[in-house]
Amino acid sequence: MTSEISSAVANGSAGRGDAVRIAVLVSGGGTNLQALIDAEASGIIKSGRISLVISSKPGVYALERAKKAGIPATVVPRASLSQEDFESGIRKLLDEYGIGLIILAGFMSILSPEFTSKYPERIINVHPALIPSFCGKGYYGLRVHRAALDRGVKLTGATVHFVNEIPDGGRIIMQKAVEVKDGDTPEILQRRVMEEAEWKMLPESAEKVCAGILAAGAEGSGL
Ligand code: GAR
Numbered sequence: 001m002t003s004e005i006s007s008a009v010a011n012g013s014a015g016r017g018d019a020v021r022i023a024v025l026v027s028g029g030g031t032n033l034q035a036l037i038d039a040e041a042s043g044i045i046k047s048g049r050i051s052l053v054i055s056s057k058p059g060v061y062a063l064e065r066a067k068k069a070g071i072p073a074t075v076v077p078r079a080s081l082s083q084e085d086f087e088s089g090i091r092k093l094l095d096e097y098g099i100g101l102i103i104l105a106g107f108m109s110i111l112s113p114e115f116t117s118k119y120p121e122r123i124i125n126v127h128p129a130l131i132p133s134f135c136g137k138g139y140y141g142l143r144v145h146r147a148a149l150d151r152g153v154k155l156t157g158a159t160v161h162f163v164n165e166i167p168d169g170g171r172i173i174m175q176k177a178v179e180v181k182d183g184d185t186p187e188i189l190q191r192r193v194m195e196e197a198e199w200k201m202l203p204e205s206a207e208k209v210c211a212g213i214l215a216a217g218a219e220g221s222g223l
Pocket of ligand 1: 029031105140141190194
């Protein structure tokens, strides 16, 4: 195992006895964060515990959602920091909270290879398209759905994947296809992709990855 994150899992500071401490990184409305909070409350996520929310932007609704759920939430403002200071601010918080898994849920900043290499297969992201379509630099949020509509695809969807040094390039964990319908706008399509794919797959993937981390820890094999 490498990094402080892994040692947090190994040394037992990973949470409620047998749960991996999760940090959710957000930049906006936080509907995916809400899906994760609800999934923990309903027991879909049982191997992990959402222990920290970090927003790259102040004033976003995701912060309200965290507050309502009683989860510590903080802002590390991307706009007023260098990439280096932004990432060291995040790393400090991850260490402080003994985080074992980082979930990017509508997080609109690209993390540097220096950052991602510290947490191999300990960062997951939800992307609103079927990777390798409509992904990589410049494809985020509504832009992804606009591009899918412009190209005239009949199926789109969402992907949950591990994060590595290539934007949207890490190993795929889950994918789900969603139909494009006549008359769709980017907003309508975004909503359908969220409802039918993202809000289900992200919690399921989080549980799968946390269970894997716990199993690896229990075997003592590490990474
Ligand atoms: C979601 O559709 C998510 O997949 C997308 O932004 C939206 C955030 O919504 N993420 C990206 O495009 C990242 N490349 P939310 O804040 O309501 O979860």
